[in-house]
Amino acid sequence: xxxxxxxxxNLRAGTEDKEILRGISLAIQPGEVHAIMGQNGSGKSTLxxxxxxxxxxxxxxxxxxxxxxxxxxxxxxxxxxxGLFLAFQYPVEIPGLNxxxxxxxxxxxxxxxxxxxxLDAKNFLKLVREKVQELGLSSDFxxxxxNAGFSGGEKKKNEILQLLLLEPSLVILDETDxxxxxxxxxxxxxxxxxxxxxxxxxxIITHYPxxxxxLKPDVVHVMDDGQILCSGGWEVVKDLEEHGFENIRQSxxxxx
Amino acid sequence: MENQLILEDYLKSDYKYGFETAIATETxxxxxxxDIIRLISHKKNEPEWMLEKRLKAFKIWxxxxxxxxxxLSIEPVDFQxxxxxxxxxxxxxxxxLDELDPEIKATFDKLGISLEEQKVLAGVAVDAxxxxxxxxxxxxxxxAELGIIFCSLSEAIREHPDLVRKYLGTVVPERDNFYxxxxxxVFSDGSxxxxxxxxxxxxxxxxxxxxxxxxxxxxxxxxxxxxEGSYVSxxxxxxxxxxxxxxxxxxxxxxxxxxxxxxxYSTIQNWYPGDKNGRGGIYNFVTKRxxxxxxxxxxxxxxxxxxxxxxxxxxxxxxxxxxxxxEFYSVALTRNFQQADTGTKMIHLGxxxxxxxxxxxxxxxxxxxxxxGLVKFSASARGARNFSQCDSMLLGSHCGAHTFPYIESNCPxxxxxxxxxxxxxxDDQLFYLRQxxxxxxxxxxxxxxxxxxxxxxxxxxxxxxxxxKLLSISLEGSVG
Numbered sequence: 001x002x003x004x005x006x007x008x009x010n011l012r013a014g015t016e017d018k019e020i021l022r023g024i025s026l027a028i029q030p031g032e033v034h035a036i037m038g039q040n041g042s043g044k045s046t047l048x049x050x051x052x053x054x055x056x057x058x059x060x061x062x063x064x065x066x067x068x069x070x071x072x073x074x075x076x077x078x079x080x081x082x083g084l085f086l087a088f089q090y091p092v093e094i095p096g097l098n099x100x101x102x103x104x105x106x107x108x109x110x111x112x113x114x115x116x117x118x119l120d121a122k123n124f125l126k127l128v129r130e131k132v133q134e135l136g137l138s139s140d141f142x143x144x145x146x147n148a149g150f151s152g153g154e155k156k157k158n159e160i161l162q163l164l165l166l167e168p169s170l171v172i173l174d175e176t177d178x179x180x181x182x183x184x185x186x187x188x189x190x191x192x193x194x195x196x197x198x199x200x201x202x203x204i205i206t207h208y209p210x211x212x213x214x215l216k217p218d219v220v221h222v223m224d225d226g227q228i229l230c231s232g233g234w235e236v237v238k239d240l241e242e243h244g245f246e247n248i249r250q251s252x253x254x255x256x
Numbered sequence: 257m258e259n260q261l262i263l264e265d266y267l268k269s270d271y272k273y274g275f276e277t278a279i280a281t282e283t284x285x286x287x288x289x290x291d292i293i294r295l296i297s298h299k300k301n302e303p304e305w306m307l308e309k310r311l312k313a314f315k316i317w318x319x320x321x322x323x324x325x326x327x328l329s330i331e332p333v334d335f336q337x338x339x340x341x342x343x344x345x346x347x348x349x350x351x352x353l354d355e356l357d358p359e360i361k362a363t364f365d366k367l368g369i370s371l372e373e374q375k376v377l378a379g380v381a382v383d384a385x386x387x388x389x390x391x392x393x394x395x396x397x398x399x400a401e402l403g404i405i406f407c408s409l410s411e412a413i414r415e416h417p418d419l420v421r422k423y424l425g426t427v428v429p430e431r432d433n434f435y436x437x438x439x440x441x442v443f444s445d446g447s448x449x450x451x452x453x454x455x456x457x458x459x460x461x462x463x464x465x466x467x468x469x470x471x472x473x474x475x476x477x478x479x480x481x482x483x484e485g486s487y488v489s490x491x492x493x494x495x496x497x498x499x500x501x502x503x504x505x506x507x508x509x510x511x512x513x514x515x516x517x518x519x520x521y522s523t524i525q526n527w528y529p530g531d532k533n534g535r536g537g538i539y540n541f542v543t544k545r546x547x548x549x550x551x552x553x554x555x556x557x558x559x560x561x562x563x564x565x566x567x568x569x570x571x572x573x574x575x576x577x578x579x580x581x582x583e584f585y586s587v588a589l590t591r592n593f594q595q596a597d598t599g600t601k602m603i604h605l606g607x608x609x610x611x612x613x614x615x616x617x618x619x620x621x622x623x624x625x626x627x628x629g630l631v632k633f634s635a636s637a638r639g640a641r642n643f644s645q646c647d648s649m650l651l652g653s654h655c656g657a658h659t660f661p662y663i664e665s666n667c668p669x670x671x672x673x674x675x676x677x678x679x680x681x682x683d684d685q686l687f688y689l690r691q692x693x694x695x696x697x698x699x700x701x702x703x704x705x706x707x708x709x710x711x712x713x714x715x716x717x718x719x720x721x722x723x724x725k726l727l728s729i730s731l732e733g734s735v736g
Binding site: 052053054055056075076077079080081085086088091092094095096097098101102105106109110113145146162166 | 682683684685687688689690691692693694695696698702703705706707708709710
């Protein structure tokens with residue numbers, strides 16, 4: 001039996017009294033790339049937020065296990081320590097908070113959670129400068145305030161930079177392709193591709209198939225109205241592209 | 257919802273610096289009358305003119321009404337129950353720091369401001385004031401070689417009477433306000449700085465004030481004079497021990513910058529703020545004012561205010577010299593039942609004078625945080641300019657933030673720009689940071705420090721680090 005990285009069982013969740021996720025089940029093995037496709041309002045981003053533990057979302061039923069631990073009972077920062085990383089669709093600006101201060105705190109908190117010694121200032125700077133260069137960002141990027149005045153592309157690259165530094169085992173990409181032109185999309189995707197490894201899994205949330213063409217998911221789930229309509233391989237993406245959501249919905253609903 | 261609760265829970269922590277030092281203290285009986293003032297003056301071996309100045313102020317003070325215009329609710333102070341003088345028991349003058357009372361030294365160690373460390377690491381000369389009298393002074397020799405005078409005000413009154421007589425009370429006259437007047441009558445001690453012509457003070461001058469005896473009103477008085485073309489950076493930091501009674505702290509600070517001189521005055525104020533329920537805490541009623549007397553002179557106030565039950569202070573600048581510059585950078589953080597009414601006055605008299613005001617208020621718990629500022633242009637202030645930015649941040653929903661920017665212009669060519677914002681600390685910002693592994697406490701600390709950055713970066717390096725820690729500690733709570 002293979003060891004599951006993430007197992008979602010019949011998850012029902014939403015905001016206050018409104019149930020948005022109506023019984024989601026899926027399992028991700030280490031190294032797998034899963035994609036969730038679905039239209040706006042289908043509950044894709046809610047799933048990402050519930051997994052990351054965003055305050056304001058409530059769980060009504062079901063369970064989520066990560067590395068065999070009860071994910072839903074953990075604080076958001078503990079989930080990050082466990083290796084869950086959410087690349088935000090709209091990374092928030094934090095005026096005045098210097099990028100390098102932020103990154104140093106984040107890296108060392110996560111290291112501490114994982115039982116590693118904190119990086120000293122010198123080693124941290126060496127590491128972070130290397131990654132900044134890798135992403136083709138300028139060196140004064142680290143002196144800027146977190147996401148403040150960043151272009152769309154810079155914001156997404158900043159998410160990737162954090163991903164590189166925090167070395168998560170489960171990466172959730174929430175509409176990482178939104179707001180990027182084709183060139184920027186290609187660049188960002190290339191960086192993500194390089195992050196693929198047998199120990200690292202991805203859950204990619206998108207409603208455009210473009211990103212998936214590069215990332216080649218192992219499993220594709222189609223989400224509709226808080227439920228998974230169907231799951232499958234690359235053929236599901238093709239199917240979606242050719243026939244659209246509505247057709248798939250009809251064919252699933254009419255299936256015997 | 258849940259986030260809000262955690263946040264509120266966690267802003268209700270207790271004061272971290274609550275302890276009392278058990279050192280022998282000499283006090284005089286409580287109460288205030290002419291005899292007490294004579295006694296204070298006598299104990300300090302003051303010349304006759306100083307006693308007369310005190311008595312004159314006392315006469316004026318007796319006829320003055322207590323002010324009530326600030327947006328503060330204040331329990332009345334019983335001036336007759338206060339003790340107006342307390343000093344650590346007289347000891348022979350200290351030759352070195354080793355002779356310092358071990359108890360006092362331990363106190364500094366607890367605060368993380370051990371004198372040795374400061375001497376070695378930061379190159380800061382420290383004039384430590386414990387209960388109103390200077391007990392340790394360092395770097396005096398080095399400064400003396402440059403002609404810089406840095407001593408207690410009492411010593412200056414005896415050793416440098418001409419300078420003190422010439423300037424004391426010229427920026428804040430005794431009639432100025434109720435508390436300044438009281439201070440003139442009963443001030444215990446404080447610091448005196450004189451920087452001679454053309455001298456750039458090579459180190460940051462620093463004083464730590466402590467209130468240490470039960471029921472002792474603390475009446476510090478500081479006078480700083482920067483002669484032509486000189487420069488000085490002065491740091492003032494305060495913490496006070498935990499106690500239940502309200503304590504009055506009514507200090508006066510006067511700064512005088514002559515032609516082309518510059519004074520940078522930085523404060524970290526962390527007096528005991530009272531407990532979670534608003535009991536106890538210091539009343540901090542301070543008059544701070546500087547005058548840019550000569551052309552091209554500059555005075556810059558930077559303050560980080562996190563303590564006191566009530567803070568009432570407006571570090572101000574009179575811009576008299578043409579082309580002179582006044583600056584005010586402020587962070588005021590209030591929580592639990594703290595009240596702060598603070599801001600500045602920029603009085604533009606000279607031509608082409610410029611002033612900058614950056615104020616960052618942070619309110620949490622049930623606290624009230626008010627910015628009150630006046631920018632005034634007289635008819636002679638041709639081409640004068642002011643830029644004001646007053647931001648308020650609310651943490652939680654039971655606190656208040658208020659902004660009262662007053663502008664008076666009698667000069668058509670003067671330009672004033674004003675910006676004001678009010679924001680709530682955003683759940684999205686906190687979640688973003690927590691998703692990256694930071695706990696709630698650290699997340700709040702980083703967001704608040706970011707918000708205050710424009711002000712904190714005005715502080716000298718080592719002070720800025722201390723201020724950042726203080727802001728985080730002040731927001732620390734019972735979470736986790």
